[in-house]
Amino acid sequence: MRAEDILYPTEMGLYCAPGDFYIDPLRPVPRALVTHGHADHARPGNAAVMATRQTLEIMAIRYGEDFTASRQIAEGTTRLGGVTVSFHPAGHVLGSAQILITPDNGPRILVSGDYCRAPNPVCLPFEPVACDIFITEATFGLPVFRHPDPIAEAARLLASMAEFPDRPHLVGAYALGKAQRVIALARAAGHHAPIAIHGALKRLCDYHVEQGIDLGPLVSATDPGDAQLILAPPSAFASPWVQRFRDPVIAYASGWMTVRARARQRGVELPLVISDHVDWPQLTATITELAPQEVWITHGTEDGLLRWCEIQGIAARPLRLVGYEDEPE
């Protein structure tokens, strides 16, 4: 079987015909395989969902226990129709996985979802998996994106807090993954005081702690006490919620903060380059390491990566999937 007949984009999302399932579907389908719990990849209303245990639990937290009629925890290899599937850690957020599709005869296809190769204390590291077709994101698919050492970025945050001891520091970070990563990084950089979190981050922070990830003392941002470091989803900065803080330093943790115009657009005073996606060196090194016969690119700045593949003599094509955000909030 040809790769194009095994897996192809449809209006509902990426569809595996011999297995009769969708990966990260955009609309409710009979059977969905979900790479990770971000809202643009994991949506409610599918009849059956297969994902890692943690992703299923995260979906239940976000959408309620009835987000699907049938849950299946991905463990080992599973036979689905005419293919075998297995889930492998992606290093993106807690529970995130790549999905390997192995047909009885034909190329092995690895759907990496969103992935990251920098060490991340809040999730398992990316596992390189041998494959013939590698389906990759290209969120940061330009050579300008070289994420600095995240601990150094956390140190910049702490340095600003020391420079302005009277100003609360509000860090914008999305609720699943980034918030917990920023907390863990601040701890690793030496910040041991209580950190205040916006209500929208609470359930997922609690869940990380239940999963054995140490986040240190957390307090509610509605009653922050002496907490100088406050985390909130970026959308909160445009709401009256932020008005309770006197003269805050607005920070934002994202790979996009590499580019000054992006940081300015958001009105950020302290841009922190902390990303849960591969940067350009990691992206290109991963393709080199896996050495697939072909690279398919799902979303992001794919032109840069396509050009790189062309220079390297690697067959590549864009899938032009719509509906996935660059870096969801």
Added chain:
Amino acid sequence: MKAFARLLERLAFTAGRNAKLTILAHYFAATPDPDRGWALAALTGGLDLRQVSPSLLRRLAGERMDAQLFALSYDFVGDLAETISLIWPEATTSGPEVTLSDAVALLRDTGKLALPAAIAQVLDRMTPPERLAFLKLATGNMRVGLSARLARVALAQGSAAQDSARSVEEIEEIWHGLTPPYTALFDWLAGGARPEAAAAAPFRPVMLSTPITPSELAALDPADYIAEWKWDGIRVQAVSEGGMRRLYSRTGEDIGAAFPDLLDALNFEGAVDGELLIRRDGDVAPFADLQKRLGRKLVSKAMLQSHPASLRLYDILTWQGEDLRALPLQDRRARLQAADFDSDRIDLSPLLPFTTWQDLTTLRAAPPAQVIEGVMIKRRTAPYVAGRPRGPWFKWKRDPMVIDAVLLYAQSGHGKRSGFYSDFTFGVWDGPDLVPVGKAYFGFTDEELKELDRFVRKNTTQRYGPVRQLAPLLVVEVAFEGLNLSTRHKAGLAMRFPRISRIRWDKPAAEADHLDTLRTML
């Protein structure tokens, strides 16, 4: 270069004045000589380095990476220096950090032929933020939104933490005799000897006035004061000493390069205080005409002809080697009137005849020229002192112009105004449409800001990034100091110093003013 790169980055993203001062003061305290002095020079425009052209930088980048990837990257980032700093190949050589002093020396001393290789070599040794700082230095494009004055205020604040506190006026007084990397200045700020003002024709810190209201005025005896017009130009200090001629702004910036015609006219030995104006056949031209000559490095002959600069004097600080600043104003005025300036570009600001405040009120209500923005009231016995003391000098400005405009767009503020929609674009009617005529950020109280914020959130019709378009419902009274023709604004007009003086919750938008009303105010 790491500390300098951090400094530039923090300044570039920090809007608040106090926060900028804190960042600067910490940098100066933590950075050794001569690096901090070179940084001070870079921030205040005092560095004279070889300018590296964008084409040279493009060529260097082109030798190191695929043209198509470079083009895609540049397109995404939008700034050449930033793009190159980000895509430059990762450092392969590890050596000692390139200091700011090293970078300055390289850009100052390297010959044209050797420059490309020298630049590439230091870029190889830097991290991306350092590369950006270096390339901004090399292209002479710092863009951190910082005035030289603010840097000097930071120096003064830094010295206040020690026993050797120096005021910003003291720093300004010696500033123009100093040269980068300012080690003598930093030494003095730390308690060392005061640097001798080496430069001829130094700047003397300026005396400023405070506003006064009619009721406050009533408590004063008119016989103790003189009054003169407040001319709407630029307050300057003209110094001609020992063959050196300089024209300073009131914050001590040397603006002489833009006014060679006036420099030529400084045929005296002394330092005088006055208003820079554009004058044609004795008539003073509007402020907009003066604006055309500001900030230019070269002034064309045609511009010198059509926009001749002149000086209208208020005060005299030194004359033929004698420092007159300690004298009472009335004595200084006598010396000013006795002095011979020998130029038709220089005249004296006339004193206003009055015996009661009512006389002055009448004069202020009907000034003889458009370019008068009120009256100055000065105590006869006051010496000339630096800064803005309350008492000796008052400004009593004419009443501002006002219009009723409709709020059209809002954007949220920074720092203390984080989360509040505090920056407003307003417009007036032009036929059936509302056209934007200006922006205002202040004039309202904290309580009114909350009400405006609530209005913005309830009446947003569209969002463009951080900007909200508003339903055209709310009328505000906008006060402003003057109106200029402008090609930059859609309405063809630009207001000076606009602020929201009143919120007209009661007034329907349809009753806001029309563009024609504004035009008649021109």
